[in-house]
Every structure is written in structure tokens, then in C-alpha cells.
Amino acid sequence: MQALARKIDDAPTHYRLGVAFRDAGMKLEAAECIRTAVTLGFPEALFARGLLVYLEREGCRWDPAAQDWAALEAAIAAQPAGAALQVNPFVHAVLSGDPMAIRRVAEHYARFCARLVRPLPPRRAQRRRRIHLAYLSADFYQHATAQLMAQLLESHDRARFEVTLVSAGPDDGSAPRERLCRGVERFVDVRGLDHAAIAQRIRALGVDILVDAKGATDGTLLPVLAARPAPLQLNWLAFPGTSGANYLDYIVGDRIVTPLEHAAHFSEAIAQLPRCYQPNDAHRARPEPSTRADWGAPAGGPLLAGFHQAYKISEGVFERWCAVLRQVPGSVLWLLEWNANVRGTLTAAARARGIGPERLCFAPLLPLAQHLSRLACADLFLDAWPCGAHTTAGEALWCGVPVVTTIGPTFAQRVAPSLLQAAGQGDLVAADADAYERLAVALARDPAARAARRAQLLAQRDSCTLFDGAGYARDFEALCERLWERACVGLAPVALPA
Numbered sequence: 109m110q111a112l113a114r115k116i117d118d119a120p121t122h123y124r125l126g127v128a129f130r131d132a133g134m135k136l137e138a139a140e141c142i143r144t145a146v147t148l149g150f151p152e153a154l155f156a157r158g159l160l161v162y163l164e165r166e167g168c169r170w171d172p173a174a175q176d177w178a179a180l181e182a183a184i185a186a187q188p189a190g191a192a193l194q195v196n197p198f199v200h201a202v203l204s205g206d207p208m209a210i211r212r213v214a215e216h217y218a219r220f221c222a223r224l225v226r227p228l229p230p231r232r233a234q235r236r237r238r239i240h241l242a243y244l245s246a247d248f249y250q251h252a253t254a255q256l257m258a259q260l261l262e263s264h265d266r267a268r269f270e271v272t273l274v275s276a277g278p279d280d281g282s283a284p285r286e287r288l289c290r291g292v293e294r295f296v297d298v299r300g301l302d303h304a305a306i307a308q309r310i311r312a313l314g315v316d317i318l319v320d321a322k323g324a325t326d327g328t329l330l331p332v333l334a335a336r337p338a339p340l341q342l343n344w345l346a347f348p349g350t351s352g353a354n355y356l357d358y359i360v361g362d363r364i365v366t367p368l369e370h371a372a373h374f375s376e377a378i379a380q381l382p383r384c385y386q387p388n389d390a391h392r393a394r395p396e397p398s399t400r401a402d403w404g405a406p407a408g409g410p411l412l413a414g415f416h417q418a419y420k421i422s423e424g425v426f427e428r429w430c431a432v433l434r435q436v437p438g439s440v441l442w443l444l445e446w447n448a449n450v451r452g453t454l455t456a457a458a459r460a461r462g463i464g465p466e467r468l469c470f471a472p473l474l475p476l477a478q479h480l481s482r483l484a485c486a487d488l489f490l491d492a493w494p495c496g497a498h499t500t501a502g503e504a505l506w507c508g509v510p511v512v513t514t515i516g517p518t519f520a521q522r523v524a525p526s527l528l529q530a531a532g533q534g535d536l537v538a539a540d541a542d543a544y545e546r547l548a549v550a551l552a553r554d555p556a557a558r559a560a561r562r563a564q565l566l567a568q569r570d571s572c573t574l575f576d577g578a579g580y581a582r583d584f585e586a587l588c589e590r591l592w593e594r595a596c597v598g599l600a601p602v603a604l605p606a
Contacts, residue, residue: 119148123156130163133447135418139163139172154183158196165203165419167449168426168457177203184213192219197324201349202419202495207373207518214324214352215375221330222355225304228311233339233595240270241588242315242338245346246277246299246327252499253321253346254284255476259389259577261291265585274298274310276322276329307335316340317588320356323347340595343376345386348495348520350374357601358591360584361385364526365519368603373519377601379587383573384530386523387580388502390570393477395484395507403482405469409438410552413486413509415471415500418446420492426454428545429490430461436552442486445470483507487558488551493541495520505531506575508562512536512551514544530574531565 111121126141142160150156157180164173180199187193193216200213241264247253264271272294279285279297289295296313298306306329310318318338322329323346333341334355343351344360351359352375359366359376362385366378400407414421414429421443433439441458445451455465474482483489484507491497491513497504501524504511513524515537525537536551538544551558569575590604 117148119145119150122148123150135163135166135447136169136449152194154193154195157183158199162199162419166447168418168421168453170423191216192223193217194220202520205494205516205518210518211350211352211373211375214350217324218330218351218353222334224331225335227336228307231339235596238268238270239588239592240314240316242272242274242310243319243321244274244329244332245321246329247322248273248275248288249278249280249285250282254288255389256387256499258287258291259391260387260581261288263578263581269585272296272313276306303331304335306332307337310337317342317592319344321346323351340591350376362526363606364529365522368605371603378603379591380604380606381583381587382606383583384526386502387577388575390575390577393480395480398481398485400485403471403485405442405485406440409440410436410487411440411442412552413442413489415444416492416497418450420495425492426457428541430458430463431545432548432552433463433467435549439552440467440469442469442471445472480507483509488512490548491524493521494518496524498523501527505565508566510536510551510558510561512544512548514538514541527574531572532568533561
């Protein structure tokens with residue numbers, strides 16, 4: 109603010125002010141600052157336009173978001189094919205329903221990242237007694253990625269794999285961070301190093317297979333991958349779609365999130381696991397018994413959880429949720445108060461659709477253990493699209509809460525269907541939005557059916573493949589051995605079915 113008092117038309121300062129508002133949870137205020145920066149000619153305008161759309165969606169201000177989305181698409185389309193662009197692939201991966209558009213944007217950004225480093229001399233894949241497997245991320249702390257990975261890391265076969273974590277993120281001193289450190293042979297902290305230095309460090313470690321568990325999200329490490337520090341490099345778990353990079357060889361998926369007929373959607377070759385691509389932790393906390401009253405939720409009618417980050421709640425999704433509320437008397441929609449703007453915008457949107465504010469209940473963000481206990485009080489979890497629940501859908505199933513979802517053409521819309529299939533409830537995957545609404549209404553009206561599904565989920569928590577982290581490790585290792593053997597004999601990456 110002091111800088112703007114000196115130079116009111118400084119675009120980078122308006123952008124930085126927007127980032128400050130974003131970090132304070134004031135998404136719509138942030139959006140206006142970013143909009144001003146773009147109008148004033150902010151140098152990284154394409155990236156800023158993507159952030160602007162995302163912030164409008166975070167505040168559930170759908171009309172401006174749609175207008176800004178159209179402007180972003182037009183600006184990207186005006187760029188030459190094959191250009192290296194500082195765009196925001198995550199925004200497209202989670203907001204677009206067009207998988208080929210998602211790939212094109214990712215490829216623009218991957219080329220931009222490749223220009224930031226100089227590739228290292230090639231290193232050939234060679235057989236050895238143990239494969240050196242390294243995971244690269246900036247999210248090895250109290251983060252969803254770390255929570256999902258924990259049991260996998262602890263279960264790796266040390267006779268066949270040497271396992272390293274390369275961490276470019278903060279040490280928050282949390283229990284998840286400590287657990288990850290204990291779960292591997294080597295934890296290498298590279299925070300503060302530039303991309304070239306991180307790549308050199310990985311090369312010096314002699315890593316065979318480098319797994320990118322970060323993707324094109326905040327703090328991306330794609331430039332490290334672009335330097336090619338390892339002979340074989342994988343896109344896995346953290347990013348809901350293709351990297352667009354010719355320096356990542358495979359994307360690790362499964363039959364549902366990455367069906368072979370979707371090969372054109374990915375720059376990488378598809379490598380399928382025989383179970384859901386998402387690892388889970390069978391040792392995570394089980395929800396402590398609690399009541400709705402403990403969390404400020406109303407007693408009585410069906411409690412329908414839409415515990416999503418606000419950007420996932422599109423206007424079309426909210427229309428369907430309101431339609432469900434109208435058809436199920438006494439039902440209440442339970443939403444996360446993800447930021448400072450969401451309560452006001454969603455309450456107004458509901459009122460415009462004939463739903464009074466008493467039918468919406470807002471829940472604050474909580475630590476994981478409390479969140480799970482609260483989530484277990486829900487009767488039904490309503491998924492969103494085109495980006496559905498990923499980690500949160502797995503948490504709902506862990507807590508015994510049935511999840512209703514729909515399936516679409518993009519990776520981000522196929523995660524919950526994969527989770528439900530692995531949990532033995534694939535019949536809750538609707539073919540389209542109409543079928544989704546009918547299914548949600550039917551379950552919301554049928555407490556006996558919900559109770560049966562809850563009982564099934566809880567009874568199989570110790571036996572279904574979805575929550576078998578040790579079994580996942582065996583499957584992941586078998587896939588890595590298969591990929592490594594192909595690399596050692598000089599075979600190019602190809603789509604590999606489970």
C-alpha cells in the first residue's frame with residue numbers, strides 16, 4: 109500500500125497486493141488487485157489471468173469468472189503453436205472439461221520451464237542390485253500429498269529399492285513431516301537451492317527413477333525435471349493431469365483415471381496400476397465419535413456434505429445441489445468456509461434459487477483429526493465437477509460416508525470414480541449430471557440405504573484395496589521394476605496396461 113501511494117499505476121505492486129490478499133483468505137479483494145495488474149500491463153499477464161479466474165472461482169463469483177475464463181482462453185489461443193508460455197496449467201486442469209485444451213496449456217508451460225535450466229549430460233539406465241527410487245516435492249509436510257504417501261513409503265521393500273525423498277518445501281515440524289523422514293532411507297532437504305543445483309544434487313545421488321510428486325502447482329519443480337537428472341522420470345499423484353513435458357516419461361494412473369483410450373490426453377506414456385492410482389494410509393486416525401451439535405450442524409434431516417475447495421463449486425454444480433435440497437425436505441447442505449468470501453456469495457446464490465440460508469451450514473477449516481470426526485457426521489458426500497474430490501473423497505469413504513459422483517473426460521473428474529470402484533461402491537458413479545441428481549435425491553431420501561452403505565464401508569476399511577497402503581507399495585514397485593527394465597534395454601516409453 110505504501111508503494112502504491114508512491115506510484116499508483118505500478119502493475120507488479122498491484123499483483124503483489126493481490127497475492128497478499130489471497131494469502132489472507134480474501135479472494136475477491138485479491139481478484140480485483142490482479143485484474144488491475146493485468147489492465148496495467150503486468151508482464152506475466154497470461155499467468156496473472158489464470159490466477160484471476162481461479163480467485164473469482166474461489167470466491168464463487170461465477171459470472172466474472174466465466175468472462176475472465178473466456179478472455180484467458182482467447183489470449184492463449186492467440187499465441188503461436190509450440191510457444192513457451194508462463195501460463196498456469198493447474199487452472200486449466202481443474203476448471204476445463206476439455207482434455208486436449210488442458211494438454212496444450214500444459215505443453216506451453218512445460219516448454220517455459222525447460223528454458224529455465226540447462227539439461228545435464230544424459231545418463232543411461234543400468235541394472236543394479238537395488239533400484240534407487242526418489243520422490244521429489246515441496247509438499248513433504250502437513251499436506252495432503254504427504255498424508256497419502258506415508259504408508260507407501262514405510263512399506264517399500266528395502267532389499268529391492270533404495271528410497272530417497274528430495275524435499276524443496278518447508279520443515280513445519282509436524283508429525284507427518286517426521287513420519288516421512290522416518291519412513292525412508294534418505295531425506296534430502298534442498299530448500300533454498302535453485303533448480304539447477306537441485307538437479308545436480310539428484311544426479312550426484314545416483315537416482316534411477318525420479319518421481320515428480322509436485323507437478324505444476326505452487327512451488328513447481330518442473331525445471332528440475334527438465335534438467336533430466338534421472339534416466340527415468342514419472343508424473344505421479346500430485347497433479348491431476350498431464351505435465352505436458354517431454355522430459356517426463358510416464359504418468360502413473362489406473363484403468364479409470366488414465367484409460368488407454370485417453371492416451372492422446374497425455375504427453376507422457378500411460379502406466380497403469382492394477383488398483384486405484386491414489387495411495388492411502390491404513391494407519392491414519394480413525395474418526396473419534398462425535399455429534400452434529402459438536403460441530404454446529406443442525407440435527408434432524410439429511411446432512412449433505414460438499415466439503416470442497418471453493419473453486420470446485422461451479423454454478424452448474426451448485427444448481428444441482430440446490431435441486432437436491434428442494435426435493436429432499438429438511439435436508440441441509442454442509443459447506444466448508446474455505447475463505448472469507450464464500451459464505452456471502454453462496455448464501456446469496458442459494459437464495460436466488462429459492463433456498464433459504466437455514467438450509468446451508470458453513471464449517472470452519474480444522475486440523476485433520478477433527479475434520480475426520482466432523483466428516484463422519486455427514487449422511488452423504490456430494491462430489492463436484494469438472495474437478496471432483498480427490499483426497500477428501502478418500503477421507504469420506506474412510507469415515508463411512510457414501511460419495512455420489514459423476515464421471516467425465518478429464519483426469520480431475522475421474523478420481524472419485526476410481527476411489528469408489530476400489531471401495532466397492534462403483535454404482536454411485538453417475539453417467540451425467542441428471543443421473544447424479546437422481547442418485548443424490550434417492551440416497552438422501554433413503555436412510556436405510558445410506559446406513560447399509562456406511563456399514564459396508566466401515567466393515568471393509570481393513571480389507572479393501574483402497575486402504576491397503578502396503579499392497580499399493582507392492583503394485584507400485586512391480587510397475588517401477590517393469591518400467592526400469594524397459595529403460596535398461598533401451599525401449600522407449602509406451603502405454604502399459606495394468
